[in-house]
Amino acid sequence: MNQPKVEFYRHGLEQEEMEACLATLRSLFLTTGPACARAEKALAQYLAVPEVVTVATCTAALELALLALGVGPGHEVITTPMTFIATANAVLYTGATPVFVDVDPVSGNLDPALVEAAITERTKAILPVHLYGVLCDLKALRAIADRHGLWLVSDCAHALEARRDGLGSADLAQAACYSFYATKNLTCGEGGAVAVHDPALAERLRVLRMHGMSRGAADRYHGPYHHWDMVELGRKANLSDINASLLLSQIPRLEANLARREAIAQRYERAFAALPGVDFPRAPQGCRHARHLFTIWVPRRDEFLAALQGRGIGVAVNYRAIHLLSYYRQRFGFQPGDFPVAESIGQRTLSLPFYPGLRDEEVERVIAAVTEAARLLAA
Numbered sequence: 254m255n256q257p258k259v260e261f262y263r264h265g266l267e268q269e270e271m272e273a274c275l276a277t278l279r280s281l282f283l284t285t286g287p288a289c290a291r292a293e294k295a296l297a298q299y300l301a302v303p304e305v306v307t308v309a310t311c312t313a314a315l316e317l318a319l320l321a322l323g324v325g326p327g328h329e330v331i332t333t334p335m336t337f338i339a340t341a342n343a344v345l346y347t348g349a350t351p352v353f354v355d356v357d358p359v360s361g362n363l364d365p366a367l368v369e370a371a372i373t374e375r376t377k378a379i380l381p382v383h384l385y386g387v388l389c390d391l392k393a394l395r396a397i398a399d400r401h402g403l404w405l406v407s408d409c410a411h412a413l414e415a416r417r418d419g420l421g422s423a424d425l426a427q428a429a430c431y432s433f434y435a436t437k438n439l440t441c442g443e444g445g446a447v448a449v450h451d452p453a454l455a456e457r458l459r460v461l462r463m464h465g466m467s468r469g470a471a472d473r474y475h476g477p478y479h480h481w482d483m484v485e486l487g488r489k490a491n492l493s494d495i496n497a498s499l500l501l502s503q504i505p506r507l508e509a510n511l512a513r514r515e516a517i518a519q520r521y522e523r524a525f526a527a528l529p530g531v532d533f534p535r536a537p538q539g540c541r542h543a544r545h546l547f548t549i550w551v552p553r554r555d556e557f558l559a560a561l562q563g564r565g566i567g568v569a570v571n572y573r574a575i576h577l578l579s580y581y582r583q584r585f586g587f588q589p590g591d592f593p594v595a596e597s598i599g600q601r602t603l604s605l606p607f608y609p610g611l612r613d614e615e616v617e618r619v620i621a622a623v624t625e626a627a628r629l630l631a632a
């Protein structure tokens with residue numbers, strides 16, 4: 254009997270989000286307006302920071318954060334090759350150069366012990382990615398940044414709910430960047446945000462997200478007409494109220510959703526711990542894992558992937574090391590062997606279905622399929 258596919262991801266938007274979106278569609282403001290302002294306030298409260306600025310994507314959040322901190326042509330930004338291309342592309346959009354540093358073989362996160370050797374007189378910022386939902390060693394990275402007078406910008410696309418040693422995901426960095434892309438723990442289809450501790454930086458980000466205009470549409474609407482000015486060259490990267498209206502009512506459910514993903518992760522980890530040939534990343538002590546992705550590390554990954562797909566299991570690869578993608582190889586001359594740990598993870602990594610709406614029987618089907626594939630490929 255053919256069983257239905259276990260989808261790689263299904264969103265968990267509820268009636269409340271649909272009604273909030275409808276209310277926006279019936280209101281005056283479709284672009285950045287009151288729904289963005291409400292989401293910014295709620296996110297600032299959740300992250301315990303003074304200011305959050307919503308933007309169109311996390312890619313834009315990263316680019317604008319770097320621009321607002323003065324990163325540009327001639328500068329270098331230290332980051333990881335074990336990430337989605339958005340992280341390094343955002344550095345390129347500013348005119349700066351991404352400088353990759355290899356990752357820790359247990360967590361897949363940027364290895365702070367390797368960062369200092371990559372710093373030059375051109376380095377302006379360190380850009381860690383909190384892979385799969387585990388915070389990097391922010392205290393160590395902050396100390397390095399302080400020693401060398403660098404900015405710390407966090408790519409928190411996976412890590413909204415993460416904590417480590419008493420710190421939240423927005424802590425210690427000048428700017429922490431979030432994604433509300435379709436498969437993220439908090440989603441509005443496409444969206445992003447920057448969390449900052451300095452209100453002046455928030456103001457600069459609000460100008461940069463709207464072409465460099467001195468007043469946004471909502472400001473221009475209220476009160477008598479005032480001319481706006483263009484004070485610098487920004488981007489068009491604001492979030493619409495249509496998207497933002499989906500965010501607010503999901504925030505109170507973040508903890509319950511995380512608890513459900515944690516339970517699924519523990520079930521997966523128990524099942525795979527005893528399975529020869531199947532490994533998975535592990536979080537260091539003191540971490541609250543945000544549990545964004547559940548990945549296994551397996552030999553002969555592409556055959557493994559095909560075996561799972563053949564059994565009706567949705568899969569993804571997060572990520573093949575980005576320095577070996579054609580564009581990065583051609584532009585920077587990267588070769589296999591440049592970042593061996595990231596490359597080894599990139600060859601073995603495979604992400605499994607993992608979201609709060611995944612039913613127990615689906616979790617068991619995934620485990621059965623992984624177990625079968627492991628035995629088949631070991632034979």
Ligand SMILES: Cc1ncc(COP(=O)(O)O)c(C=O)c1O
Nearest residue numbers: 310311312337339410432433434
């Ligand atoms: C680690 C990481 N950084 C950045 C991004 C970019 O996010 P967005 O699609 O919101 O631009 C993603 C998206 O998947 C990501 O996984």
